[in-house]
Amino acid sequence: MRWLEYFVFLSLVIACARPLGLYLAALFEGKRVFFDPIRRPVEALLFRALGVNSQKEMPAGEYILCFVLFGAVGTIWLFALFLVQSLLPGEPAAGYLTTPMSIDLAGNAAISFATTATWQAYAGETTLHYAIDLLGLVSQNFLAGAAGLAVGIAFIRGFSRTDAAGLGNFWVDLVRATLWVLLPLSFIGSLMLIWQGVPLNLAPYTQAHTLAGEVQTIAQGPVAALEFIKNLGTNGGGFFNANGAHPYENPTPLTNFLEMLAIAIVPASLTATFGQMTGRPRAGFALFMVMVALFVVGLVVCDVAEQQSPPEFAALHVVGGNMEGKEVRFGIGDSVLTELVTSNGATGSTNSMPDSYQPIGVLVPLMGMLLGDIVFGGLGSGLYGMVIVALVAVFLGGLMIGRTPAYLGKQLRPGEAKLIALYILLTPCVVLTLTALALTTSAGLAGLTTNSGPRGLTEVIFAYASSMATNGQAMGGLSADSVFYNITTAIAMLAGRFATGAIALLLAGRLAAQPRLANTAGSLPDDTLLFAAMVLATVVIVGSLSFLPAITLGPVVEALQPG
């Protein structure tokens, strides 16, 4: 039955990709959309308030500046909120908020939510006020997500424009992404979650008098306001510590299914937007098929791994696969699907505990993040990550046939090639360096409080891969609320958000300035099955060259050790 669910999920993502992608293309190109009578006056009003001339184009440098500036003001806003949280009115009562909001934790959490990583070194129900949940986290889930989508659209313009100096206007793209993409979808989605049982209120934590005659304090709050947008904006930071596994965040299999769709559909549809805006729908579709192929392979491998029981369960006559850290309503199937979608979708809202996964079961999400979350991926970042891998494939292909490589009529000259190489090298440099640092310092090793040995190593590399991919999911056994991890994961999150985004935009700026070469018989075909296979091979080659030694010491050694 779970295979039917996997199939229905993928079918829906594929079915939604094209219509949604065409809508995004029309919206961000400023073409007519069906609600223009509402859109135009609202936008005019907002742009006047912002002091923005919507016709003004920004070159890549200014677009980057705005992207970073908006991230910076978001970070400062969150940081200030965290520091004054004890002065804020409302629930929950201070007695429940037992996690001290230290400077390093506040800084880490502020960066984390302003970069869509939403890595959480704290447990929501014992740390945050409802006021911060709404004014800080819900709003940044929208805004940081929208900023990522804006960058993705600007990146596409690098390929769709010729002889152009600009990549669009960041503020215009940001407002459109927030108001006309994330807000309406979130509203409908959140209402469906409420219908299924996700709470939304500002009441104190509930005191329940249980059957066993005890008092159970039930943490709750404005969960439904956060729940859908955290997935749609590919953020993923949970209201509660258990995130998508908590019954209030994710009460039924249907809510889980909707939340997974929320993560995947907009990033998936950006491939269609790419095809539409560049006038090469087949090229966008080829990239989409690469994503789907990688997704299916990961899903099958992870599913098979998790159906196995941990080694000593057989002697105890315990049957039914690996249910440690998984919920009964989801079973292994929904848990694996969610792990795949959240790990590849730059959204850490898991509904199970990856730290209790089988070694190969955890290798799959880890690889997804190390490859930069290019399968659907984050809003915007998934698309430019995948296109840049495709550019590496074009470059390798060009070397083989001895031509100046070109993709969609845009040439990859030395300047472009350097940016591509920089982009590809950034993740291994940051992730492996920080992992090595953590494993050779006592401050880093102090985090390994739950598991040790190869799984401990996996926990550390997982933490940095997750931060770098702005994913935010964690193997929860790592005790990450320390000065060391709060600073190092923040570095990885900043690099993963702004360094990769800036490189992608610089590349787009150079490509937009180029004329478009005519396709000739000698050009490398960039929309065929062969090309898709080359991109797939490039993913495998780049991924294994960069990370094989590290993952061998972690999940692979663990899988090979005698049970």
Added chain:
Amino acid sequence: MSDEPTFQPKTLSARQILGARLGVNLRPALVGLLLLTVITGCLFPLALFSLGSRFFSDQVAGSLIVRDGVVVGSAWIGQGASAPGYFHPRPSAAGNGYDATASGGTNFGPYNRKLVDLVTQYAREYRKENGLAPSDAIPVDAVTNSASGLDPHITPENAALQIPRIARARGLSEGAVRDLVEAHTEARQFGFLGQPRVSVLSLNFALGQATVAAKR
């Protein structure tokens, strides 16, 4: 790669950009943050709440179960029950067990000795409580911690193994208890989403009522 580009894209130096553009873009950054935070962080939750509390008033409050004017739990949040006359939920790693302010799992890896010891202990207790032989298979959900520590469900297989114990403790027939379990078993949603599951809390409430009825 010796061919020089025939054009030079116009690029500004970092200092030029910062000097000329930071001032221009500071206002949209600050006003944008303010206005969009009001829209997404205030108006959006408010609109959701006004619709949600109108049409789904039970859900927005947390699906609380009220008996005789007292909140006894939430339909979604598991709670501990160790008496032999109640169906037992899964083991819980939330605080000291089913602490609904401390959700979470054990995070033990499958090769972690602590996991093996824990499961061995749970399995021994489960066999003893339910009169199972050492070679009888135990459904894995009965002896593992969930991800949230608040899992409100158990599998139908787990519930079935507990039926004889409950019937004995409450003086009910096994058939009567089995009927109750079936009535509180949810099928896969729409026939294909998720897993069949038994809601422990609502089942235990129903058990209490059935016992009262049987004694009359």
